[in-house]
Amino acid sequence: MCGLYRLVTSPEQVCARFGCEGAEPFPPRPLIRPGEPVGIVRREDDGARHWRWVVWGLVPHWMKEPFLDENSPVGEFSNRPPPRAPAQPPDSMHGQGAWAGARGGSSLLRPRWKGRRIINARAETLLERPAFRGAVRHRRCLVPADGFYEWTGPRGRKRAVLFTLPDERPFAMAGLWERWMGANGGEIETMAIVTVDANADVAPVHERMPALLRREHWRAWLDVRAVPAQEAIRLLAPAPDGTLRAHEAGDSRSLFAARDSSWSVVHRKPQAGDSRP
Numbered sequence: 717m718c719g720l721y722r723l724v725t726s727p728e729q730v731c732a733r734f735g736c737e738g739a740e741p742f743p744p745r746p747l748i749r750p751g752e753p754v755g756i757v758r759r760e761d762d763g764a765r766h767w768r769w770v771v772w773g774l775v776p777h778w779m780k781e782p783f784l785d786e787n788s789p790v791g792e793f794s795n796r797p798p799p800r801a802p803a804q805p806p807d808s809m810h811g812q813g814a815w816a817g818a819r820g821g822s823s824l825l826r827p828r829w830k831g832r833r834i835i836n837a838r839a840e841t842l843l844e845r846p847a848f849r850g851a852v853r854h855r856r857c858l859v860p861a862d863g864f865y866e867w868t869g870p871r872g873r874k875r876a877v878l879f880t881l882p883d884e885r886p887f888a889m890a891g892l893w894e895r896w897m898g899a900n901g902g903e904i905e906t907m908a909i910v911t912v913d914a915n916a917d918v919a920p921v922h923e924r925m926p927a928l929l930r931r932e933h934w935r936a937w938l939d940v941r942a943v944p945a946q947e948a949i950r951l952l953a954p955a956p957d958g959t960l961r962a963h964e965a966g967d968s969r970s971l972f973a974a975r976d977s978s979w980s981v982v983h984r985k986p987q988a989g990d991s992r993p
Contacts, residue, residue: 717836718889718909718926721748722863722878723755725886730755730860731767733886734934739767747865747971748772750835756891756907758857759938768893773833774908775896776847837892837908839927839952843945848908851892853945856937858929859891859909865965866922876965877921888934890927890952915954917962927952928959 723730724744731739736757748754754772757765834847842852863880881887890910897903910927918925929937933951936943965971 717866717922717924718864718911719750719835720865720876721859721861721889721909721926722746722865722880723748723861723886725860725862727767730886734765734767734858734860734888736765736767748861750833754859754907756857756859756893757888757938758855758893759940765938768905770893770905770907772908773835773906774837774847774851774892774894775834775904775906777850777894777896778846779896834908836911836924838924839890839910839912839949842892842910842949848892851894851908852949854940855893855895856940856948857891857893857907858934858938859889859907859926860886861889861926862886863963864889864926865971866918866925868921873967875967876971878963878965879918879925879960880963881959882961888929888931890929890937910952912952912954915959916957917955917960921962925954928955 722745724746725733726744727739727741731737734757739755742755750772752772753769755767756770757767760766837845837848837852842848862884863878865876865878867874868877869875891907892910893905893907895903895905911924912927914921914923914925929951937948937951940948
């Protein structure tokens with residue numbers, strides 16, 4: 717399972733590593749949770765890789781209304797060209813581009829969902845589960861991250877463990893994305909992270925881990941036209957033993973405190989000396 721991850725690498729470095737276009741400035745994110753806006757990389761009709769904002773928590777296209785009306789983010793994460801220029805965000809959403817505007821309002825950061833979010837997809841059942849069959853054939857993506865978390869310890873005293881590459885550079889988690897359309901025509905794009913059995917690095921903490929794609933497999937995973945689902949699924953395997961390093965990340969109080977302080981940059985106006993929003 718992967719229920720929390722990290723991306724503190726700069727947008728410029730992320731795009732350079734993944735060869736993608738369109739990543740607007742966003743703050744370092746030491747803790748990314750389900751239901752929040754996240755960046756994915758996908759191959760589009762022009763053949764290029766593009767950075768797109770979606771919501772973490774896959775909504776199958778056939779699902780009925782998944783959000784409570786008062787907090788629905790529908791229309792803010794469709795990635796389709798808007799029919800008209802969007803209104804300027806208020807000061808409380810100060811910043812540039814999609815991140816600070818549509819993704820900066822507190823009501824959109826944690827939309828209220830009906831029922832349980834689909835945040836993970838088991839690699840072994842992608843072609844069996846109705847929620848994933850279409851996406852694995854037609855809508856595969858990369859989820860950039862530079863760390864993911866798992867929990868260890870007895871109930872009530874659990875501590876987080878952060879797993880990274882030795883040099884903490886970004887890696888690609890295999891993902892699936894979907895586009896859902898409501899009865900009123902509003903759209904939202906969402907994603908889930910594919911998981912596999914844990915390798916020897918993660919197994920002492922958790923039995924599952926994200927499917928980390930090797931760099932030479934990124935092209936095949938993204939190319940849904942040339943690479944059929946069965947072939948793409950064969951690329952999903954536990955990372956080789958010794959790939960990851962484990963770091964103690966503290967208890968939930970300290971972990972979420974770090975997350976909340978990092979997100980304050982989204983909700984304040986820039987100060988003198990700030991290098992980016």
